[in-house]
Structure formats: C-alpha cells, structure tokens
Amino acid sequence: MSNVIFSSQATAKGGRDGHVKSDDGLIDLKLVNPAGKSDEKGSNPEQLFAAGYAACYDGALNHKANExxxxxxxxxxxxxxxxxxxxxxxFKIGVTLYVEIKGVSQEEAEELAKEAHDFCPYSKATRGNIDVELKPKAV
Structure with missing residues (x-):
C-alpha cells in the first residue's frame, strides 16, 4: 500500500456472536447474530458496515456538491x-443507499448521487463485488 493517509483498527472475537472493539475503545460492542434465535441485544457486521458506508458516502456526496x-x-x-x-x-451482502438531498432538483440529486458513488472509497471497494442500488431523492 502506498500513500497511506491514516489507518484504523478493530478486533473481533467470537464471530457473529462475539465482540468487536476498536483500538482506541470508541467502538466496543457485543455482537449478536440477527438470524439466530437469541433475544440478546447487540450489533452485527452488517450494521457496522452500513454506518461506515453511509458516513463515507455522505462525505463523497458533499465533496461533489462543493465542487x-x-x-x-x-x-x-x-x-x-x-x-x-x-x-x-x-452468503453475500447487498446495499441500498437512500440518498436525501435538500437544495437541488431531482435531476441534480440523481447526478450528484452517481458522482458520489463513483468517488466514494466504500463504493470503489465494493464495485463489482456486491450489488449497490442508489435511491436518490430531492427533498
């Protein structure tokens, strides 16, 4: 890897019914398999991926809008x-991104959503590996 700007770390133990913790302790979560029969509360890998992807994509969207x-x-x-x-x-995962944008027309929202998808690091990482559906909406 070249030109590393920063790195983040998290460690998982016990798989889908285990625990995940970031090296700085900000993420420190019990994992519970939602497809299992447990009534326990906890996060799951898909929820964590959704949070990261939403944040990254929103950053890319705002970058493209600023441009x-x-x-x-x-x-x-x-x-x-x-x-x-x-x-x-x-098993595999699929993603739907619900993109709400205030301050533009529906056509502009669709254009910005596509440009952000082309630019977003998460979108680049998943391109060709998982299905990602964009649902842009001007609000």
Whole structure:
C-alpha cells in the first residue's frame, strides 16, 4: 500500500456472536447474530458496515456538491442486507443507499448521487463485488 493517509483498527472475537472493539475503545460492542434465535441485544457486521458506508458516502456526496458550488443538506441511509448466495450456497451482502438531498432538483440529486458513488472509497471497494442500488431523492 502506498500513500497511506491514516489507518484504523478493530478486533473481533467470537464471530457473529462475539465482540468487536476498536483500538482506541470508541467502538466496543457485543455482537449478536440477527438470524439466530437469541433475544440478546447487540450489533452485527452488517450494521457496522452500513454506518461506515453511509458516513463515507455522505462525505463523497458533499465533496461533489462543493465542487459544483451547490449548497446542500444531505442524509444517507445505508441498508445492508444479508443474502443467500445461490451461486455457491453461501452468503453475500447487498446495499441500498437512500440518498436525501435538500437544495437541488431531482435531476441534480440523481447526478450528484452517481458522482458520489463513483468517488466514494466504500463504493470503489465494493464495485463489482456486491450489488449497490442508489435511491436518490430531492427533498
């Protein structure tokens, strides 16, 4: 890897029914498999991925809006689904990004959403690996 700007670390133990903790302790969560039979409360890998993707994508969206000198307010909801993979009998994830943008027309919202998807590091990392659906909406 070249040109590293920063790195973050988290350690997981016990898989989907375990625990995850970041090296600085800000993330320190019990994990509970939502597909399991437990009534316990906890987070899961898909929820954590959704939070990271939503934040990263919103940053990319605002960057693209600033480049175009558009003053916007935005809200991103990333829905990460745990799916059965019919190709190999295993599992995979899919993402729907609900993109709400205030301050632009619907056409501009769609254009900004696509540009942000092309620019966002999470989108780049997942491109060709998982299905990502954009749902832009001018509000």
């Amino acid at each position: 175009k000198k558009k003053k916007i307010e935005s809200s991103i909801t990333a829905e990460v689904s745990f799916l059965k993979d019919t190709a190999d009998g295993g």
